[in-house]
Amino acid sequence: MRKLSFVALAAAAAITLAGCAGGGTKTPAADDGPADIRVWLVGTDTPQDARDYLKTTFEKENPGSTLTIEEQSWTGLVDKLTTSLSGSDSPDVVEVGNTQAAAFTSSGAFLDLTDQYKALGGDDLLPGFVEAGSYDGKFYAAPLYSGSRLVFYKKDALAASGLTVPTTLAQYISNAEKLAADNPGKSGLWWPGQDWYNALPFIWENGGEIATFKDGTWASQFSSAGSIKGLEQVQELMTKASTAPKDGNETNPQVGFCEGTTLQLSAPSWVKWSILAAADAETPGCPDQESNLGVYALPGADGGAGQVFAGGSNIAVSAKSAHPGLAVKALKIILSDGFQTIYGKNGLVPAKVSLASTLGTDEVAKAISSAAGNARLTPASPKWADVEASGALTDFFVQIAQGGDIPSLAKALDAKIDGILNG
Amino acid sequence: MSTLVNRRARFTPYMLLIPATAVLLVVIGWPLIQLFIISFQEFGRAQVFGAPAPFIGFENYTKVLGDPAFWNVMVRSILFCLVNVVVTMVGGTLIALLMTKVNRFFRLLLSVGLLLAWAMPALTATIVWGWMFDTSYGVVNYALTNFFGLDFHAHSWLINPLSFFFVATVIVVWGAIPFVAFTVYAGLTQIPDEVMEAAQLDGARSTQRFRLIVFPYLKSIFLVVTILQVIWDLRVFTQIYALQGIGGIREQTSTLGVYIYQVALGSGEYGIGGAIAVITVFFMMAISLYYVRQSLKEEQL
Numbered sequence: 001m002r003k004l005s006f007v008a009l010a011a012a013a014a015i016t017l018a019g020c021a022g023g024g025t026k027t028p029a030a031d032d033g034p035a036d037i038r039v040w041l042v043g044t045d046t047p048q049d050a051r052d053y054l055k056t057t058f059e060k061e062n063p064g065s066t067l068t069i070e071e072q073s074w075t076g077l078v079d080k081l082t083t084s085l086s087g088s089d090s091p092d093v094v095e096v097g098n099t100q101a102a103a104f105t106s107s108g109a110f111l112d113l114t115d116q117y118k119a120l121g122g123d124d125l126l127p128g129f130v131e132a133g134s135y136d137g138k139f140y141a142a143p144l145y146s147g148s149r150l151v152f153y154k155k156d157a158l159a160a161s162g163l164t165v166p167t168t169l170a171q172y173i174s175n176a177e178k179l180a181a182d183n184p185g186k187s188g189l190w191w192p193g194q195d196w197y198n199a200l201p202f203i204w205e206n207g208g209e210i211a212t213f214k215d216g217t218w219a220s221q222f223s224s225a226g227s228i229k230g231l232e233q234v235q236e237l238m239t240k241a242s243t244a245p246k247d248g249n250e251t252n253p254q255v256g257f258c259e260g261t262t263l264q265l266s267a268p269s270w271v272k273w274s275i276l277a278a279a280d281a282e283t284p285g286c287p288d289q290e291s292n293l294g295v296y297a298l299p300g301a302d303g304g305a306g307q308v309f310a311g312g313s314n315i316a317v318s319a320k321s322a323h324p325g326l327a328v329k330a331l332k333i334i335l336s337d338g339f340q341t342i343y344g345k346n347g348l349v350p351a352k353v354s355l356a357s358t359l360g361t362d363e364v365a366k367a368i369s370s371a372a373g374n375a376r377l378t379p380a381s382p383k384w385a386d387v388e389a390s391g392a393l394t395d396f397f398v399q400i401a402q403g404g405d406i407p408s409l410a411k412a413l414d415a416k417i418d419g420i421l422n423g
Numbered sequence: 424m425s426t427l428v429n430r431r432a433r434f435t436p437y438m439l440l441i442p443a444t445a446v447l448l449v450v451i452g453w454p455l456i457q458l459f460i461i462s463f464q465e466f467g468r469a470q471v472f473g474a475p476a477p478f479i480g481f482e483n484y485t486k487v488l489g490d491p492a493f494w495n496v497m498v499r500s501i502l503f504c505l506v507n508v509v510v511t512m513v514g515g516t517l518i519a520l521l522m523t524k525v526n527r528f529f530r531l532l533l534s535v536g537l538l539l540a541w542a543m544p545a546l547t548a549t550i551v552w553g554w555m556f557d558t559s560y561g562v563v564n565y566a567l568t569n570f571f572g573l574d575f576h577a578h579s580w581l582i583n584p585l586s587f588f589f590v591a592t593v594i595v596v597w598g599a600i601p602f603v604a605f606t607v608y609a610g611l612t613q614i615p616d617e618v619m620e621a622a623q624l625d626g627a628r629s630t631q632r633f634r635l636i637v638f639p640y641l642k643s644i645f646l647v648v649t650i651l652q653v654i655w656d657l658r659v660f661t662q663i664y665a666l667q668g669i670g671g672i673r674e675q676t677s678t679l680g681v682y683i684y685q686v687a688l689g690s691g692e693y694g695i696g697g698a699i700a701v702i703t704v705f706f707m708m709a710i711s712l713y714y715v716r717q718s719l720k721e722e723q724l
Contacts, residue, residue: 104468
């Protein structure tokens, strides 16, 4: 009797399982009839206005078809895209980080858009991002937007310490340390250990590189003399000027700023809107700080704008999209002047050079354009995305923030990155 | 007539097993075969999108077994698993014993609490625990600093690997204890009261009663639960992965499940990830087989 009930249970379980498994199948529809186009946007960078504009314009131009925007998170994006773009239920249009694009353009995940290049904007498109979205002479992923990294600061704190906006990297470092010394328990520069993007300018400004390509092999350069010098400055700032968690990540920088424990922070330009978000928003900000919020571009070692990391996104059509015709139409709307102007108005650099003026003329806009003029990218290897996803860089900077020995850590990191880039 | 009924009855259980077996074969068997094949191939991101995958023999396996990082992960996982299984089993059993002693109201209260802990998805639980142990704003640091006078201001719980695994153990054990407690409690209710009473009259102390009566009665339950815990704790993924996103150093805190994910999906090395997964499967099967054989032997005695 006992045996029989167990068997019955197993049969019941099997039927339930079978029921679950049957749900997900979908028959591919014929191309370009009325259909639903799924667009994956990543993070909250794209403003709601732009999302609404995309949906209404697309549905007006393509009667009967609908467009759904699905928001993805930046964490784990590369694996998520790998699994979903190769599956039968692929989204049609996807945003991807500019440093991640090469992993997909090189593996055939994206639809070849070479014949659409002119129609999408041609030579007006941001050149560095077109390069990031191209592989083997073909164009796969269009620029979406670019966001420079800026330094946000509290005007009253800077004034109270008798400091002015720094004009050289050395002054930037001494300013941050003075602020921290004058305000015990607060961050003269808020810098959580996992935030490696902000460390890159220090490496570049001291003559270092991330990795160089010679005779068909990549050589990671974190242990080169220039890089070490930059990393020493990074460690000095992380340990002396920052009270941020040594192993924390850079999400929600507005919390400390609004609370008053962060006096300066370096972040993408759109963080301004996180700081100034309404106090009762889902992720609240502190709009009352608007007049106290100052912004400047990171200065270089010899004055002028520093070489910052050019963050941003590309956008592409999945090679497995069931409706490539409609997907390309949606892509055209995304790259239209109307859509891109919304980015400009919200402090993101539009995908087209000719729309740079939409950024306006305020302090942020000036800082953005001077930062963008000197922005640089990560190594142009299809495997660079794997370096980022492996977590080696965040591990490295967490250990730097803890006060670890730079030369030996840098050497170990170089070996790891060489292994991935040349693997 | 009766032989026909007998024969039919004899086959009925197997007939009823067919759907379950078929589903298992499709849902678990087929991916397992795929995994096995991939582990012998050069399989990267390009192969996911349709490039041909050449067979490379045991190259993935030699790479994995020759990598000190893999052995570090393996040893770390086994230690983590041992600690967690012991703490979970002891804690779960103690709670089960407590449930037999308290009155109905408290038993109900305990059951509801256990059920809620059990019903909480691992990811949600980890994020909430992560907030409690947060460096800047966590309630644990706040309480230790303000109520106990210790200097835990801005203390990072995850940056030191040992401390990281302490937090991970708290989360994993917290989530696993309800299962052990309920199962052991169910077993405890099956022990005849007369036997316990007789032992008590003979002057057996409570520890003796547990060791000599309760434990032998529940031996098979303990065995099954322990094997399940070993397997679950060895392949723990969600809690470690989510905690690594909150803080800590990945290289020093990865366990087998997370390591497979990092190699296969994170770095796009599906072939090598597959090899690690196959090694893990065989390792777990070896543990399970050992225990099953032990229990069969004892049953024959």
